Amino acid sequence: MEKVIYRPLTNNDEPFLWEMLFEAAKMAESRETIEEAKSNPTLSLYVNDFGNKPTDIGFLAIHKITKEKIGAAWVRLLIDNSKGYSFIDNGTAELAMATVKSYRNRGIGSKLLSLLIKTPQKKINAIGLSVRDSNPALRLYKRFGFKIIDQGKILNRVGGASYLMKLKLQN
Ligand SMILES: CC(C)(COP(=O)(O)OP(=O)(O)OC[C@H]1O[C@@H](n2cnc3c(N)ncnc32)[C@H](O)[C@@H]1OP(=O)(O)O)[C@@H](O)C(=O)NCCC(=O)NCCS
DSSP states (O other): OOSEEEEEOOGGGHHHHHHHHHHHTTTTTTTOOHHHHHTOHHHHTTTTTTTSSTTOEEEEEEETTTOOEEEEEEEEOOOTTOOOTTOOOTTEEEEEEEEOGGGTTSSHHHHHHHHHHHSOOTTOOEEEEEEETTOTHHHHHHHTTOEEEEEEEEEOTTSSEEEEEEEEOOO
């Protein structure tokens, strides 16, 4: 899609990251609200103070004409006492990503993910994620080379089945 610009995320993008996390965590399906997301300590790990650490890396997609924010993909190293839902090991940062509904299937998510993967990342040697077994995004992740880890079928936040997937980085 030609009318999109991409830039690194900054602290000012936090409100939009909440919107995208709400989509990524499929919270509308379980009739949850963004306010409920914000009061969930594990979900908060993905967004609060994003950009404060060198291992917080992500990209934003913006519509070139309207300047509307239309998608984001980001990673955070969530380890020790701050493990997220996709914790795999201490060198693997957790991915979250979503695009605004009306802009899906136009290549924006793929572009965001490829920007993220190409960014040199000290201290991060892999990207991990969890995805519901019914989520079409599973195909996107497989295309990018993510592999379901051993014993990677897990019970997710709402009691359904998800896969834990990992992509080793080349750095
Ligand atoms: C997953 C997502 C970020 C991909 O962004 P995008 O801009 O649609 O992606 P692209 O156009 O580059 O790639 C299309 C791929 O995205 C995935 N996709 C498309 N629509 C989707 C949807 N509604 N839900 C989940 N994945 C979707 C599919 O894998 C699709 O590949 P396919 O052609 O083989 O079906 C975006 O669709 C989305 O926000 N979905 C809802 C939130 C979500 O599921 N996030 C991931 C949580 S693990």
